Amino acid sequence: MSKIYLPWNAPRILLFLTIHINCNYMKRTIALLLLAGSTQISIAQQKMLDKLSGNPIFPGWYADPEGVVFGKQYWIYPTWSDVYERQVFFDAFSSPDLVTWTKHPQILDTAAVKWAKRAMWAPAIVEKNSRFYLFFGANDIQSNAETGGIGVAVADNPAGPFKDYLGKPLVDKIINKAQPIDQYVFQDSDGKYYLIYGGWGHCNIAQLKDDFTGFIPFADGTTFREITPEKYVEGPTMFKKDGKYYFMWSEGGWTGPDYSVAYAIADSPMGPFKRIGKILQQDAAIANGAGHHSIISIPNENRWYIVYHRRPLNETAANSRETCIDRMYFDKDGHIKPVKITREGVTRAVIR
Numbered sequence: 001m002s003k004i005y006l007p008w009n010a011p012r013i014l015l016f017l018t019i020h021i022n023c024n025y026m027k028r029t030i031a032l033l034l035l036a037g038s039t040q041i042s043i044a045q046q047k048m049l050d051k052l053s054g055n056p057i058f059p060g061w062y063a064d065p066e067g068v069v070f071g072k073q074y075w076i077y078p079t080w081s082d083v084y085e086r087q088v089f090f091d092a093f094s095s096p097d098l099v100t101w102t103k104h105p106q107i108l109d110t111a112a113v114k115w116a117k118r119a120m121w122a123p124a125i126v127e128k129n130s131r132f133y134l135f136f137g138a139n140d141i142q143s144n145a146e147t148g149g150i151g152v153a154v155a156d157n158p159a160g161p162f163k164d165y166l167g168k169p170l171v172d173k174i175i176n177k178a179q180p181i182d183q184y185v186f187q188d189s190d191g192k193y194y195l196i197y198g199g200w201g202h203c204n205i206a207q208l209k210d211d212f213t214g215f216i217p218f219a220d221g222t223t224f225r226e227i228t229p230e231k232y233v234e235g236p237t238m239f240k241k242d243g244k245y246y247f248m249w250s251e252g253g254w255t256g257p258d259y260s261v262a263y264a265i266a267d268s269p270m271g272p273f274k275r276i277g278k279i280l281q282q283d284a285a286i287a288n289g290a291g292h293h294s295i296i297s298i299p300n301e302n303r304w305y306i307v308y309h310r311r312p313l314n315e316t317a318a319n320s321r322e323t324c325i326d327r328m329y330f331d332k333d334g335h336i337k338p339v340k341i342t343r344e345g346v347t348r349a350v351i352r
Helices: 043-050
Strands: 012-023 026-037 062-070 073-080 089-095 102-109 121-128 131-138 149-155 184-187 193-197 204-208 234-241 244-251 260-266 275-280 287-297 304-312 322-327
Touching: 062 121, 062 304, 062 322, 073 121, 102 131, 121 184, 131 184, 184 234, 193 234, 234 287, 244 287, 275 287, 287 322
Parallel strands: 062 287, 260 287
Antiparallel strands: 012 026, 062 073, 073 089, 089 102, 121 131, 131 149, 184 193, 193 204, 234 244, 244 260, 260 275, 287 304, 304 322
């Protein structure tokens, strides 16, 4: 008997195959009901699919992804995309190759952070002295009379479990009109760590103490310096390349299709940052609301990825957001080329 093998991940429809057999002058018609792909995928094409991450890179509604590399593993720490009252935990995901992902559920939740009650957002993580520090926003405070802001949790493993590090928020006030959310921790080449954060169209930078328990004032006596560029809304991140500081952020409304990412370049982490242009945005043929991203660069390789969330075209709910990844490239002058968002994602890449 012959067997028909079909691609396991091909789109499934019902096909009818009628086989006519002539035996002893008798015709028999055998109807075979088969699950088959709507298109034929060759072996070569299938192998290519197996080497691609696909987008989204893992199932579930997740947003604001923080992508990092620890050792030879890629890690992504996203926001659980749901109504604020149910945003009471963080999951993490790890991969050896950007294609196969392992979920690490509830690495931190409100049970471990007594002051956090809701709206746990946009984790940022750094490794220091073999410990892992997870910075996060909680409670979505609207005034200085409320409890909440930016907290820090710590663990001995990137998969947690994390516990509250300070027993209180690190930043618990609205300073320079910046809501204390959307934190990112940037380590400069001189070893200094900076907290960059802010919603409501304002962004602050502050130098962290070595133990992350507070801040070191700048030479002028101030602790929080505003570095808000034109059209900034939220979701800041920063990296350094060829001696220049690349500052990136999200623009537009996070619930709408025009959410996007823009950037600036400066000679200092303090700026000034003059907006250069938009590099990530919706594609009417693929998805909308592409924004709130992070950057992964591979050590000792000129390979860059942008990890971001977007909303599928058939979804209109604000929290229907999924985490995706695509390549990011630079031109000969060091400017970031506009990113093309894809359904395919990126190719398998093991860290050597």
